Amino acid sequence: MKNIKNFENKKVLVLGLAKSGESAARVLKKLGAIVTVNDGKPFDENPAAQELLSEGIKVITGGHPLDLLEEDFEVMVKNPGIPYENPMVSRALDLNLPIITEVELAYLISDAPIVGITGTNGKTTTTTMIADIFNADKHAAKLSGNIGFPASEVAANATANDSLIMELSSFQLMGIDQFRPKIAVITNIFSAHLDYHGTQDHYEAAKWRIQENMTAEDFLVLNYNQEKLKEMAVNTVASIVPFSTTTQCLDGAYSHDGVIYYKDEQIMQVSELSLPGDHNLENALAAICVAKLSGISNTAIKDVLMTFSGVKHRLQYIGTKSMIKFYNDSKATNILATQKALSGFDNHTLWLLAGGLDRGNSFDALAKDIAGLKGLIVFGETAPKLKALAESLSIPVFNSEDVASAAALAFDQADQGDTVLLSPANASWDQYKTFEQRGDLFIDAFNKLKEN
Template identity: 45%
Template structure:
């Protein structure tokens, strides 16, 4: 297993454990960096604490003592910890470098990196890129926000291997040396404003994916998104657009085919994924893979069989002539809007979750598809008001099992019953995956 190469810091403080913090602490300590882990909630007697101590890592739990910074050259923070956190804010004030664990991959992996970010579609596009590269017989590893911790995966790679990394805005805020040979920016709209405070801050975090790119690199951008497209002039990298509507200089589509420049790459009618937004994800994946010279046969092999990833417009089952779809990953309004556009059939929409302070007016243009709401979570009241104003029947429930049963009762044969919450899950569930699994279990129990 590799160690950090030319890492410029001798003393590291890892703030926030979870799996990213554990992985970061382990590689730092193994690489000879004196490492301390600080976590508010981890017990000194936990399994993770025991493992860290056996590695020689110091552990401080229960509070965030500022004096920890007195012996620190670099802070590696959990991406979810805000910069308003007293310890992180003090580190910034003192001029101590603050990064996230993805920065460590720059000191571990010297091969090609494809970095993928955007407000929606990251996981689907990352999975498509990963599978297309595998179909083209490339040695490839997938990591980041999609699952495995990037710095942990990077320890197992050869320098000729390709890393495909899904990158959130939280992760991208904490990079300095990290560089993507192929940077993919899918789209941009308001999201995570409870963390970033302003759209400008969120946009700037996403734009960090272009950091350190040279004229030998590629910037794959959505030419149909004006804000994303504007960054093509703000990087040295070669711009490679993807577009449903206008730009034919990269990956694009008409009603019949997907193209790369003037070349037909795949037949659109053979693509399994539903929804125009997923065609955009396919185009982004094609553009990214073409930057590395992938064959059309590899693209076709994947696009013609890939039916989606769990919790992202995932087909669950047909029961009693109703079609059940799990889109629990739709943690914002735009994602739910895309999901509603994917279906010609009437939709019973299950929605609600964490209240981040936003209104739901952006859903209004897509509500003609919705025949009935089933609502839950902190935002149920706001969505009830939206339903009343739009003259759409609704029912509010407490549990996911109740939601599925209620949706079945108000549906008819041929209807789509869609979980697409338009909200994060953290008011009732630890993750969107847990929420989606509860939905799937309730459907199978119906």
Template identity: 50%
Template sequence: MKTLKNFPYQHVLVLGLAKSGTAAAELLLDSGVEVRINDLKADKETAEVQALINKGADVVTGGHPLSVLDDIDYLVKNPGIPYENPIIAEAVERKIPVVTEVELASFLHEGPLVAVTGSNGKTTTTTLIHEMIKADQQAVALAGNIGHVSCEVARTTDDKETMVTELSSFQLLGTERFRPDISVWLNLYEAHLDYHHTLENYHRAKAKIAANQTAEDTLVYNADDKKIEQFLPDVKAKLVPFSIEKKGQGAWADEAFIYFNEEPIMKKHDIVLVGEQNLQNILAAVAAVKVNGIKNEAIVEVLKSFAGVKHRLQFVTKKNERLFYNDSKATNILATTYALKSFENPVILLAGGLDRGTTFESLIPHLDSVKAMVVFGETADILSDTAREAGIEDVIKVETMNEAVNEAYDRSDEEDVILLSPACASWDQYRTFEERGNMFIEAVHKL
């Protein structure tokens, strides 16, 4: 496995373990760097932490003493740790670089790099790009905010292998030299304000995906998103649009076909994925791989068979003529809006979760097809009020996912869609959106 060469830092603090921190610490230790680890809740007796100690790491747990910064010249933080953390705030004050492990990957990976970001659709688009490159018989690796830590994946890639990585705003904020050959910016919507505090901060974090690109690189961007447009004058990369509304340039679609520039790629009717959001994801992926020289045959092969990513408008089953869809990854209003647009059948919507102070008025115009709502979590009462404002009379509040699925089924008729699309993060009741989605799937199969 590769290690860091000519790395300009010798004393690194890794703040927060989990998958990304552990991978970063292992890479740094294997590269001969002195590593200190600070994690509030880590147990030194676990096999994972003991392995790091045996490799030479100095591990500090149980608190965040400022002394962990002594002699440190570089800090790698877990993406989820906010910048208000006293250690990070002090590091910034001391002018110590604060990065995420994605930055370490940029020291390692030597082949083509495709990076995908956006408020919604990242995982589906990243997976599509990966599958299209693979279908073209090209060497490709999948990484980033999709379950595969970038700096760990980059240790095994070579200069002929494309790395496709999904990146959140949390990860991008902690980059300095990170430079994709092809970056993909899907959309820009209000999200994660509990972390970034202002919309401007969130937007700037997303814009870092193209910050270091040059005229040799490419930015694939959503030409229908006016918020992204405001950043384009500062982008030095070649601009390649994708659009549902505009025709003729980049990746686009009409009623019958999807195109790249003037070239028809395939019939829309042959695409398995449903929904307007997925059409945007598809067009973004097509633009990215066409820039990368991937053949149309590979694109068509994938789009004729790819049925979606788990927890992202995932078809679960058909039971007694009811259709069940798991969209647990819909952690904001825009994602739920896209999900609702995907169906013409009557919908019973399961929604709710962590209260981030969001109001749901913008969801109301998209609830026309919703015949009933089952709400849960911290936002249950707010969503109940929103549903009734939208004219939905059948609204029920529940405590568990089993209750939610049973109540939804009891209210359904043949041909109805029972859709979990929460419009909220999961952390009030579940550790992850995946756990929430799995609970939904389990409850559906119990019916």
């Protein structure tokens, strides 16, 4: 960790705790800052605030009093989830108080080079692929950022021999100043988070900030399947490294006639990738670009991509029983996510498990994607809607009580060579606290099947 003097004896307000705020507060204290933490959760219900107070950090909880800003703070470190329209943040802007997010702090203290990954979809999978490839080739990589590991905490413990593989949200990127990754990736850009950003243009501008401090010595890996990113590429000084599944990108990674290439070098067969679907091929191409730019061997790249089981609950391969494969895609909480999952499988040998919270929508948009399914097993509040859709398409459909019984029923109905996919197309809250809980119960059900 660089012992920078940027914050020494400066009053810094950390707004919002969660993991990133807690980490930022501790790092700032080590750097000699005079830290105040402000969090909306009451003190009695706030273990993180209690712990920070015991460490000698000032905490103010239970609300966000505007008069707190009358103190002479020199910097605000804002939780990325707090919108800029928040009264506390808005007032800080009026006072011209610099506002950063914790990833900026991580950059300032990091001895390790940073690979930054952003995009609408595929960030977590691509970030994890890259880290696994680095580590397989004995290039020490540490996951950080939006993937669940506070960037400043990871940076504080990293050395110059490590690499920070950092997932970055648009919320985090809005709060950077000097942040400069050695390699940056934008997996794709679709419409998202408009409730936070207001417009698609603002959302895209936030994502594009990942490259604003990069130079020609740095590399920006972009998805050239998207015209939008091709257009944006002319507005950076970073060295562009493209990837595509539809165009032969001779300056980057691409697939052609079932083969994956980096520039003119053959890396592996598309069929050798462990994760199905065009979206996962795109993720793999992005990861290959980063790996090759970092001097990683083809052997390590291929070994990881042939065995990569996916991020938990995101089209995660969990195993095979009696030659029937099981995949956990519990993170698919909407129709679009399930459509992407289905694109990677042969419907004629696929059993789909779907259902969950009824938000009042129909599932007509899913019709073309589930046509020809070997079977559909439904559960939860939306089971009747999904069953009606399946029956209209002459798809065999079965009711189950929950995800665990759905897994058992699918196994009973499936034949050797079939695949069972949990991709619910619905939120989990009718039966489960989180999609993670739903996915864990599916995994538990599979493990019980394996024991028998």
